[in-house]
Amino acid sequence: MEKTTYKRLKGSQSLRQRLLLSTLSSTPISISEIRDDDMMPGLRPHEVSLLRLFEAVSDDCSLVINETGTQFKYKPGTIMGGKNLVHNCALSRSIGYYLEPLLVLGLFGKKPLSIRLRGITNDPRDPSVDTFRSTTLRILKRFGVPSEGLELRIEARGVAPGGGGEVLLTVPNVQTLTAVQWTNEGMVKRIRGCTFSTRVSRDFEHSMRFAARGIFNNLLPDVHIFEDHKSGPQAGNSPGYGISLVAETTTECFISADTAVSCGRRDETGELDVEKVVRLPAEDTGVEIASWLLHEIEKGGVVDSSHQGLLFILCALCQQDVSKVRVGTLSPYGVETLRNIKEFLGVQFVFKPDPHTGTVELSCVGSGLINLSRKLS
Structure with a gap:
C-alpha cells in the first residue's frame, strides 16, 4: 500500500483556504502547532465543525485529529455534493464562515449540492447570508457558473449568541471555470x-x-x-x-x-x-x-475587500487562460490568499499598481482545474 505524503504546515491561520485548496488540488496536509501557546490550545469549535462539513460533502476523505486538537492530518477524497444534506454550524462563527469554501467545493462536486446550514445568519465578523445572496453568487456567475441551480434561500434568521438561523444552499456543478477580463468597475x-x-x-x-x-x-x-x-x-x-x-x-x-x-x-x-x-x-x-x-x-476595484480572497481563488482555478482583475487596496486576507494559491496550485499573479486610482491590477494564468467526477448528461 502506497504511503501518503503530507504537505506539512503550521499554525491556525488560513485554515479554510488551506482545506479548500488541499481538497481541490488533492494534496494531503498535516497541520501542527495549532494555538500551542494559547490558554485554550487547539482547534476552535467552528474549525472542527468546518472539518466535519468537508467530510460531509466528500467521499473517502481521511481526517485524524490528536487529543488536544493542536494537530490534525487531512487526506482529501472525492467531492460528492448531494441532496438533502444538513449541517449544524458551530455558534462561535456565523454561517458566512462556512459558505465561502462550500460554494467553491460545490462547483467541483460529482453531483449538484443541496445543503441546509443552521446557526448564526448575521454577524459583524463574517459576511452575512444577505451579502452572499446579493453579491457573492453574482461574482460566481462572472466565471461561467450557470444561474440555474445557484441559490441561497434564507428560511430563518439567527443572531449571536443563540443562533437558530437556517439557510438552504444549492450549487450546480461546472466542468471548468471561464477566465475573466474584469478591470472596469464603472460608476x-x-x-x-x-x-x-x-x-x-x-x-x-x-x-x-x-x-x-x-x-x-x-x-x-x-x-x-x-x-x-x-x-x-x-x-x-x-x-x-x-x-x-x-x-x-x-x-x-x-x-x-x-x-x-x-x-x-x-x-x-x-x-x-x-x-x-x-x-x-x-x-x-x-x-x-x-x-x-x-x-x-x-x-475602487471590481469587488469589495471582503471578496478579494474568493476572487483570487476563482481566477487561479480557471481554465489555462489569462484572467485579469482590478481590486482596491489589497487586504491582509487577499495577500494571504495569494500566498496559499501559490503554495497549493503553483499559480502566481502579476501585479500592476495604478498610482492614479490607488487600485491594483492582477493577472494570472489559471491552473486549468477540471471537474473529472462531474456527471455528464
Whole structure:
C-alpha cells in the first residue's frame, strides 16, 4: 500500500483556504502547532465543525485529529455534493464562515449540492447570508457558473449568541471555470439593501433605513432598502437587528457592506464576549454601514475587500487562460490568499499598481482545474 505524503504546515491561520485548496488540488496536509501557546490550545469549535462539513460533502476523505486538537492530518477524497444534506454550524462563527469554501467545493462536486446550514445568519465578523445572496453568487456567475441551480434561500434568521438561523444552499456543478477580463468597475447606478430584526421592534429597522438613506439620497436617486422583520420560529433564539447594503455599478459590479447587532456574542472559546453586549443605536448602525459602503466604493476595484480572497481563488482555478482583475487596496486576507494559491496550485499573479486610482491590477494564468467526477448528461 502506497504511503501518503503530507504537505506539512503550521499554525491556525488560513485554515479554510488551506482545506479548500488541499481538497481541490488533492494534496494531503498535516497541520501542527495549532494555538500551542494559547490558554485554550487547539482547534476552535467552528474549525472542527468546518472539518466535519468537508467530510460531509466528500467521499473517502481521511481526517485524524490528536487529543488536544493542536494537530490534525487531512487526506482529501472525492467531492460528492448531494441532496438533502444538513449541517449544524458551530455558534462561535456565523454561517458566512462556512459558505465561502462550500460554494467553491460545490462547483467541483460529482453531483449538484443541496445543503441546509443552521446557526448564526448575521454577524459583524463574517459576511452575512444577505451579502452572499446579493453579491457573492453574482461574482460566481462572472466565471461561467450557470444561474440555474445557484441559490441561497434564507428560511430563518439567527443572531449571536443563540443562533437558530437556517439557510438552504444549492450549487450546480461546472466542468471548468471561464477566465475573466474584469478591470472596469464603472460608476454606481443604484443602491439596494435589506434590514432585518429578530425578537425586537420593527422600529430598529425603520431607524437604520432612514439613517442610511439620509446619506445616499444626497448622492443618487435610486436607493431602495427592503425590510425583513422575523417573528416566531423564523426569528431564531436571540434578539438582534442588522443591515446589508450593495452598490451596483454600470458594469455590473457589486460592492457590499453589512453588519449585525445582538445582545452579546460568544467568542472563539465559547465564552460570552462582554465587549459586544452594548448595543449601538440603530441610527448609528445605519450611518456606520452606509459610510463603510462609500469607503469600499472609494477604494475602487471590481469587488469589495471582503471578496478579494474568493476572487483570487476563482481566477487561479480557471481554465489555462489569462484572467485579469482590478481590486482596491489589497487586504491582509487577499495577500494571504495569494500566498496559499501559490503554495497549493503553483499559480502566481502579476501585479500592476495604478498610482492614479490607488487600485491594483492582477493577472494570472489559471491552473486549468477540471471537474473529472462531474456527471455528464
